[in-house]
Amino acid sequence: MNKQKSFEDKGPAGILYVVPTPIGNLEDITIRGLNTLKSVDLIAAEDTRNTKKLLTHFDIHCSMVSYHEHSQDSRVAHLISQLKNGKDVALVSDAGMPAISDPGAPLIQAVLAEELSVVVLPGANAALCALVGSGLATDQFYFFGFLPRKNKERKRALQRLQRQNSTVILYESPYRLTETLEDIHFYLGNRQIAIARELTKRFEEYVRGTIEEVMNWTKTGTIKGEFCIVIEGNPEESDNQEEAWWEKLTINQHVDYYIEKDQLSSKMAIKQVAEDRKISKRDVYQSYHVE
Template structure:
């Protein structure tokens, strides 16, 4: 058990998780600007992008790069600085730190080192898009980015198709067409889908309709910008069929476990013994006809 009192005096510095605008710079909070000015260092996903933000708000705090390719090197360095009394703000390119960026690993390292972690509220693309989508806002399930390869992506969609919550995804505009086709194939052409493009920016738009309609729209449209995609929950989820083995002989049960679960005969015999509350030797003899 660990108790963190965020605003009491600490020997170490504090890690602040500072959200940044997802498009419109006016969504930056007064508190976020204040923290960025007060900390000793800013750990940024892309220092070039963050420099534009800092320049706009006249923040001259030094930066250090912190992204998915240098976490193993950076995390010990940042924790050492925090333990030495420096305070650090972690920012991503847009929105909340730790969401689809390596901030979570830094948070865990700080918690393990008893360094206080203080989150600031602010812009979040998924929830912002959700409340204007027209789909049920609660409960919702945030997924983030799906796998890129078709086989892996289809498998993920298969595992999600019976969820009853509204599902939220992030996607590249270059992969959106294929994703929409996969959604229509796996979840059904009539499943309701909402795409939010360029959220909070000048060309923000919502495209609402069935998976079939949006797949057709995507085929005829040059898609650009940041994409947040939401899929309606399944109103009639398929309930898993409860397995029953009561009508099978011992041999049939072993064969069923081997064919459907890919078990070896040895493992299938062991599992059958558990199911039937028998000794493994008895199942072995029955299966091999001894």
């Protein structure tokens, strides 16, 4: 059990402050966030070059140390040592709330495991901005972040999302947006969707409609900047959500999917379809190669 009263008199140890940074517009940062960055002894930054620009803009002068996914193991012990020596540390990401789709979470967990204090400041977050601006339901939502890149893991993730009643929020890069929309359409059907890009920046843009409409937009629209994708939850009742992702496919379409998406040979694809459908390989082979 870990109990913390964040605003009582500070003990001998330092505090880890989790400080959200702008997601686009520099005015996204709060007054409290600026005051915290001015008062701490050390800033742990995902990319010190990006954070340096922010600090320079607001005339903040503070020591920094890099903390990113490739430096976690070597930095955690150092930062905990600083806290135990009474130094206050601010954790920042390149943009938005630290620990949301960035490497901040392991540091927070390690600090709490040492029974040190973690104080989280409210602030900018792309997922919540996109959700509220999407026009889709906000009473329940499921944040997934980035989909896996490997086909097999990606397929499993989309199969889980297919059964999700709540509004779903994804992050995606401009380089994979078209492919991701195609996969969403394949697994989740033609649901309502909204995509948001360049949030809080000058070229902020929302595109709302069905998945097919948004897919058509990508042929002529501007695909630049980081994207948030907000997807309508499964409109069906939960009792009907156990339908397999391939139920609406013909046997031949099912085989073609594994050949095209998972790059299986026709022999292995037929075997997988037979396992999925719990029918004989001979029946699948007959349908695919003969009929």
